[in-house]
Amino acid sequence: MTLSFPPGFLWGTATAAYQIEGAAAAYGRSPSIWDDYLREHGTHGDTGDVACDHYHRWQHDLDLAARLGAGAYRFSASWSRVMPDGRTVNREGLDFYERLVDGLLDRGLTPALTMYHMDLPAHLDGGWSNRDTALRFADYAQVLTETLGDRVGMWMTVNELYYESWVGYAEGAFPPGHRDSAKAVAALHHMLLAHGLGVSAVREHSPAAEVGLVSGYAPVVPATDHPADVAAASTAHTHSIDVVLGPVLQGRYPQEYAEHPARAEALAATVVDGDLDLIGAEVDFIGLNYYFRRHVVAADRVTDPEVVAVADPPGDFLNLTHLKEIGAAEVRPRSRHRTMADWTPEPEGIAQMLTDVTADYGPVPIHITENGLPLPDYAGTDGAVRDPERITYLRDHLAGIHTAIAGGADVRGYFVWSLLDNLEWTSGFGHRFGLVHVDYATLTRTPKASFDWYAQVVADNAVPTGHPVPANALPTTDSIPTTTRPAAESQREMIQGAS
Ligand code: FCB
Numbered sequence: 001m002t003l004s005f006p007p008g009f010l011w012g013t014a015t016a017a018y019q020i021e022g023a024a025a026a027y028g029r030s031p032s033i034w035d036d037y038l039r040e041h042g043t044h045g046d047t048g049d050v051a052c053d054h055y056h057r058w059q060h061d062l063d064l065a066a067r068l069g070a071g072a073y074r075f076s077a078s079w080s081r082v083m084p085d086g087r088t089v090n091r092e093g094l095d096f097y098e099r100l101v102d103g104l105l106d107r108g109l110t111p112a113l114t115m116y117h118m119d120l121p122a123h124l125d126g127g128w129s130n131r132d133t134a135l136r137f138a139d140y141a142q143v144l145t146e147t148l149g150d151r152v153g154m155w156m157t158v159n160e161l162y163y164e165s166w167v168g169y170a171e172g173a174f175p176p177g178h179r180d181s182a183k184a185v186a187a188l189h190h191m192l193l194a195h196g197l198g199v200s201a202v203r204e205h206s207p208a209a210e211v212g213l214v215s216g217y218a219p220v221v222p223a224t225d226h227p228a229d230v231a232a233a234s235t236a237h238t239h240s241i242d243v244v245l246g247p248v249l250q251g252r253y254p255q256e257y258a259e260h261p262a263r264a265e266a267l268a269a270t271v272v273d274g275d276l277d278l279i280g281a282e283v284d285f286i287g288l289n290y291y292f293r294r295h296v297v298a299a300d301r302v303t304d305p306e307v308v309a310v311a312d313p314p315g316d317f318l319n320l321t322h323l324k325e326i327g328a329a330e331v332r333p334r335s336r337h338r339t340m341a342d343w344t345p346e347p348e349g350i351a352q353m354l355t356d357v358t359a360d361y362g363p364v365p366i367h368i369t370e371n372g373l374p375l376p377d378y379a380g381t382d383g384a385v386r387d388p389e390r391i392t393y394l395r396d397h398l399a400g401i402h403t404a405i406a407g408g409a410d411v412r413g414y415f416v417w418s419l420l421d422n423l424e425w426t427s428g429f430g431h432r433f434g435l436v437h438v439d440y441a442t443l444t445r446t447p448k449a450s451f452d453w454y455a456q457v458v459a460d461n462a463v464p465t466g467h468p469v470p471a472n473a474l475p476t477t478d479s480i481p482t483t484t485r486p487a488a489e490s491q492r493e494m495i496q497g498a499s
Pocket of ligand 1: 159160216424433
């Protein structure tokens with residue numbers, strides 16, 4: 001059996017600049033907040049110095065994207081490559097993105113360009129908690145749209161605003177590493193403002209294109225039926241999801257957030273008259289990244305035997321300050337498969353997300369801008385890379401999207417994260433999300449079994465639901481190499497060799 005998608009459904013893959021480009025200290029690029037941060041806090045010292053060396057191998061990578069037969073390719077521009085000092089344009093950096101956009105068009109792919117995907121220029125003092133950063137972003141968005149606006153068909157302003165602001169400014173787990181919730185409230189607001197300013201730039205210089213933002217969306221569900229857990233999950237949902245979609249789609253923050261004792265003061269000190277009009281300017285679509293759901297209980301119930309029993313390991317919970325402040329705590333669900341990134345695939349959550357968004361915000365056009373699975377993929381002795389778990393994962397999530405479309409959700413497209421294995425931020429190169437395997441010592445690209453599977457989905461505009469795994473994707477007895485050189489080691493040698 002196959003599940004057919006609507007005619008014209010847009011299939012694609014996604015990447016982001018810092019995760020693939022490399023050439024971090026070349027061609028006029030200035031450091032982003034990630035460069036130094038990863039030297040200190042990365043896994044095995046993995047950084048974006050070389051990454052996939054996409055900056056030099058982009059033609060081959062675009063050939064791979066085209067070989068999938070997909071209609072679009074989502075990528076991001078590096079702000080510190082385009083405007084290294086935040087004010088002057090680095091022509092060489094901008095030229096790179098012109099080459100990419102033209103290269104995509106030559107191959108029949110719609111360029112879907114994310115203006116900003118986590119890699120803030122390091123010299124922007126205060127980062128997103130400073131309002132000036134949003135104004136600098138407006139200049140950057142002008143430069144991008146003036147130069148590329150005649151050729152880019154889809155613009156995405158800012159990626160995963162909630163995640164970046166809370167993890168980086170309140171939990172201290174991403175750069176700039178702050179632990180201050182007031183800063184996170186301000187950072188989120190300024191990222192929303194940047195989105196609004198980005199939309200204005202697109203309307204002015206790229207009037208034929210579509211524009212939207214990209215929000216992470218992890219549906220929040222109560223881990224038990226207890227009314228206090230149900231209430232905590234609802235609050236956490238509002239503070240993590242509606243806090244982005246409300247301003248963008250309705251021009252206002254949810255009242256529960258704006259009036260919350262832990263947030264109200266910081267928000268009032270941040271918002272300036274007129275901001276929400278800009279932020280709420282009409283978009284053509286919203287991009288949603290879906291990976292997992294969050295299972296939440298009331299913060300004061302974490303030692304309750306009922307909660308201890310549903311947590312895995314029992315009694316454990318993720319100690320997140322920003323949830324605690326609003327009376328919630330997150331636990332990992334029990335007895336389900338965990339990915340190497342320590343989250344649980346829950347394909348049913350993607351249909352839930354789409355149904356909820358449609359119910360909460362009306363039939364807004366949606367693109368799934370990221371969805372994918374990290375695996376420790378490796379090439380077998382015959383050179384093939386077999387990733388049946390990824391095929392099953394993608395199939396089950398696409399089936400969920402299909403169900404949601406049948407139920408009335410207006411889903412227009414789907415982008416697999418990612419085209420290539422790449423630098424998974426603080427988790428390093430070990431977390432491989434690609435349809436294409438990258439050997440970080442040689443930078444050789446090898447399409448995985450999931451690549452062929454996805455190419456067939458694109459060709460058929462339909463997802464097979466029968467046997468999940470094509471014969472060529474079945475695992476063999478190849479053994480995983482017991483010693484693998486950390487990617488950073490060979491990449492450091494490459495840089496030394498080149499200098
Ligand atoms: C998302 C990010 C993306 C990638 C995936 C796995 O949160 O937007 O860059 O790291 O997770």
